[in-house]
Amino acid sequence: MLDRAQKNILIGNRIAHELKDGDFVNLGFGFPLEVVNHIPEGITVYFQSENGMLSVGPAPKPGEEDPNLINAGGGFVTENIGASYFDSCLSFAIIRGGHLDVTVLGALQVDQHGNLANWMIPGKLVPGMGGAMDLVCGTKKTVIAMEHCDRKGNSKILKQCNLPLTGAGKVSLIVSDMAVIEVTKDGLLLKEIAFWTNLEDVIKATEADLIISDDLGTFGGHLF
Secondary structure, three states: OOHHHHHHHHHHHHOOOOOOOOOEEEEEOOHHHHHHHHHOOOOOEEEEOOEEEEEEEEOOOOOOOOOEEEOOOEEEEEEEEEEOOHHHHHHHHHHHOOOOOOOEEEEEEOOOOOOEEOOOOOOOOOOOOHHHHHHHHHHHOOEEEEOOOOOOEEEEEEEOOOOOEEEEOOOOEEEEOOOOEEOOOOOEEEEEOOOOHHHHHHHHHHOOOOEEEEEEEEEOOHOO
């Protein structure tokens, strides 16, 4: 079993290797923010932050934080050469105008139809909807970065979401601390299993039906 920091690295690194040279990418809060720290050498990815920044760099080293450089979640970031700044109107014009190649978001639930629920739990305090609905509608590809199960051990990858949806049929790929799963027209295709677990445990931890890839691989073993 991995701790939270190890899961962060595992998920962030795996998603970073899904990105292509020249991609414009938005990262949500939590696990998605780790992606920027794992971009492979030789490719350039332009990260956009909802609070009005393009070409966001990796997290700064301790002691080198600049209070003027933060992401939409309030975390410290760096700027790459050529970084630019703008107001919320332009930021959401980029998002709603279809200019993002990939959006990486966390999730409360995802289901086998590609539906995503990530913005509220009924009866609990909600700080606001944020830009998640705009992001999943405006991007070309939505990737989910998440823990496979909740704190009680219940699967977060379901046959059908039962929380209010953020977007319907918008998810393309799920990367959890246990597996890499592609959303296809035929259902959820299990493509890879994390190095620390096995196929039997992934199936047990997943409420949704899984199609097992003929080329089932593993990921993350080189990181620890």
